[in-house]
Amino acid sequence: xxxxxxxxxxxxxxxxxxxxxxxxxxxxxxxxxxxxxxxxxxxxxxxxxxxxxxxxxxxxxxxxxxxxxxxxxxxxxxxxxxxxxxxxxxxxxxxxxxxxxxxxxxxxxxxxxxxxxxxxxxxxxxxxxxxxxxxxxxxxxxxxxxxxxxxxxxxxxxxxxxxxxxxxxxxxxxxxxxxxxxxxxxxxxxxxxxxxxxxxxxxxxxxxxxxxxxxxxxxxxxxxxxxxxxxxxxxxxxxxxxxxxxxxxxxxxxxxxxxxxxxxxxxxxxxxxxxxxxxxxxxxxxxxxxxxxxxxxxxxxxxxxxxxxxxxxxxxxx
Amino acid sequence: xxxxxxxxxxxxxxxxxxxxxxxxxxxxxxxxxxxxxxxxxxxxxxxxxxxxxxxxxxxxxxxxxxxxxxxxxxxxxxxxxxxxxxxxxxxxxxxxxxxxxxxxxxxxxxxxxxxxxxxxxxxxxxxxxxxxxxxxxxxxxxxxxxxxxxxxxxxxxxxxxxxxxxxxxxxxxxxxxxxxxxxxxxxxxxxxxxxxxxxxxxxxxxxxxxxxxxxxxxxxxxxxxxxxxxxxxxxxxxxxxxxxxxxxxxxxxxxxxxxxxxxxxxxxxxxxxxxxxxxxxxxxxxxxxxxxxxxxxxxxxxxxxxxxxxxxxxxxxxxxxxxxxxxxxxxxxxxxxxxxxxxxxxxxxxxxxxxxxxxxxxxxxxxxxxxxxxxxxxxxxxxxxxxxxxxxxxxxxxxxxxxxxxxxxxxxxxxxx
Numbered sequence: 001x002x003x004x005x006x007x008x009x010x011x012x013x014x015x016x017x018x019x020x021x022x023x024x025x026x027x028x029x030x031x032x033x034x035x036x037x038x039x040x041x042x043x044x045x046x047x048x049x050x051x052x053x054x055x056x057x058x059x060x061x062x063x064x065x066x067x068x069x070x071x072x073x074x075x076x077x078x079x080x081x082x083x084x085x086x087x088x089x090x091x092x093x094x095x096x097x098x099x100x101x102x103x104x105x106x107x108x109x110x111x112x113x114x115x116x117x118x119x120x121x122x123x124x125x126x127x128x129x130x131x132x133x134x135x136x137x138x139x140x141x142x143x144x145x146x147x148x149x150x151x152x153x154x155x156x157x158x159x160x161x162x163x164x165x166x167x168x169x170x171x172x173x174x175x176x177x178x179x180x181x182x183x184x185x186x187x188x189x190x191x192x193x194x195x196x197x198x199x200x201x202x203x204x205x206x207x208x209x210x211x212x213x214x215x216x217x218x219x220x221x222x223x224x225x226x227x228x229x230x231x232x233x234x235x236x237x238x239x240x241x242x243x244x245x246x247x248x249x250x251x252x253x254x255x256x257x258x259x260x261x262x263x264x265x266x267x268x269x270x271x272x273x274x275x276x277x278x279x280x281x282x283x284x285x286x287x288x289x290x291x292x293x294x295x296x297x298x299x300x301x302x303x304x305x306x307x308x309x310x311x312x313x314x315x316x317x318x
Numbered sequence: 319x320x321x322x323x324x325x326x327x328x329x330x331x332x333x334x335x336x337x338x339x340x341x342x343x344x345x346x347x348x349x350x351x352x353x354x355x356x357x358x359x360x361x362x363x364x365x366x367x368x369x370x371x372x373x374x375x376x377x378x379x380x381x382x383x384x385x386x387x388x389x390x391x392x393x394x395x396x397x398x399x400x401x402x403x404x405x406x407x408x409x410x411x412x413x414x415x416x417x418x419x420x421x422x423x424x425x426x427x428x429x430x431x432x433x434x435x436x437x438x439x440x441x442x443x444x445x446x447x448x449x450x451x452x453x454x455x456x457x458x459x460x461x462x463x464x465x466x467x468x469x470x471x472x473x474x475x476x477x478x479x480x481x482x483x484x485x486x487x488x489x490x491x492x493x494x495x496x497x498x499x500x501x502x503x504x505x506x507x508x509x510x511x512x513x514x515x516x517x518x519x520x521x522x523x524x525x526x527x528x529x530x531x532x533x534x535x536x537x538x539x540x541x542x543x544x545x546x547x548x549x550x551x552x553x554x555x556x557x558x559x560x561x562x563x564x565x566x567x568x569x570x571x572x573x574x575x576x577x578x579x580x581x582x583x584x585x586x587x588x589x590x591x592x593x594x595x596x597x598x599x600x601x602x603x604x605x606x607x608x609x610x611x612x613x614x615x616x617x618x619x620x621x622x623x624x625x626x627x628x629x630x631x632x633x634x635x636x637x638x639x640x641x642x643x644x645x646x647x648x649x650x651x652x653x654x655x656x657x658x659x660x661x662x663x664x665x666x667x668x669x670x671x672x673x674x675x676x677x678x679x680x681x682x683x684x685x686x687x688x689x690x691x692x693x694x695x696x697x698x699x700x701x702x703x704x705x706x707x708x709x710x711x712x713x714x715x716x717x718x719x720x721x722x723x724x725x726x727x728x729x730x731x732x733x734x735x
Binding site: 266 | 396410417505559560561698699700703707710711714715716717718726734
């Protein structure tokens, strides 16, 4: 409506100048105005609540938030639990599981994803059909993955039972019921879900590599192994980095997979820090301890993301 | 433009007001009774309220279970948007009452005589600083054995009266090639069983001191150590695949005759009913050996929030209907629990229900009605969960000896207090 009005009125040059400048100023500001709501929402709901969580971790909040700062008792308790190894405290179990799960999950996903991508990149027939098959697990929620693998790995229902029925009665696979091995079943399910996605990332990277370089190397007499080892994989470095970041944050925020797959594991032996956080904040009414563990998780993520951002930004400015 | 805005605002406000007017005749209820038997039981209440002209509105909870509901409730209360009532357990009621958001039903309670009819142990959770803040719906008790009668007959077993009898019975089942004890290896199930073990090993006095008063000396005592040893003995009778199993699957093992016995609260009876089994002929319910005469309870409560004046009438109607004798009987027959007031006739109940009602009455009069620590009626959630941790770690082997378990229990409870 307003645009029609402005075009209809004949403007003298004196009038037109300030109007035009309002318009152009508006145009300049338009992106900022459009971005402002989402920016405000992010500020409040992400950064605001991060600050709130940090604040709560220094209070004595129990069932409900309390705003009286009482010092770092929550952190002291967590610190104490960190060294409670025998019997393992829930916090100690959570962080060691995080280490095992994070390391294996990222490593196996990267290796498997790269391997599958290289195989798929051999210009094989039916690639268009194979690719979505590998990619599809990523479309499932962790809950579905968890429940499916829970049944598959259950010795009384799934793999073990089936093989027993087929006659291989000495087969024994009860990791999901074993306190020492249950975390590895979480790795298996997690890898199954994410490796296809990582494969797709690598595949995109492989397709982006200039064919000329490959040909030149082949003319120089490089074997296939040398080709991948010396040329392709080094060229995929940015993909490795992105894949690592994606996997690392998936690993740290994993929660639903553990719940659906193991419901915490025998005696809580499959807990990850996020399970710990939820348990303490919402089930045990120890909001301060829960917040403190959330802050420690945040610091872990920051420790991974900040060097990444730093290296990215430095490269850009160069 | 301005006119449009005004009309819009007027429409919106009138909508809000009309919505508000509907509220007054409506009971907004937050609960997680959605599965077959529970939902059917709740329909009785809906019918009773509809007769008085009150509509029932479920407050939706994403994700189902009790934890999700409690998280939703926390958010609603923080936003000042109180439901008329919410299903609540134990110390949660007191936490909310301490935060000053609960209503006051003392007048209704006086009129209906709740003070006399509701067991004193339950009033600990439904009365806060002299004011009635919640209406108990039922009393579940935890110290039960659920036995498959066919298996019991096959092995020639009789009701175990002591813990040693029980072990002998389990041995018989083992020799006959059935799984003696059906257990779901989740921490609350293990701890629920341990509640009974402690009551059986140490007796009522000891249970109260240790698990309701959290008396340090009792927690550290040799009796507690003995209780852990007894628990360890029971765990040797479970099948190797027990870890992580849901409680109703463990009950199903007993129903199907794969296992002899389950130690579980009386909600397990609902599963037997759903499978069309009758007490006495298909299955047997005994008190956990050595705990006859005492009842370890938990109870579902409807916590009543401090709603605006115009919604109070609906709340009073809900509370009155909840504790009416007819509803208490109809609901608990279906749910498997026993009425939360001791003056409800037991005519409609089955044999197990009749025994449950009689036991509750006796325990209430004799002072042997105790809150279950595993179910959050013995101590606040922080302590209860610390306790479940220790029991579960002991069952699954992270904690290796009963000595260590006692040390850990004392430490965990001190830490959580």
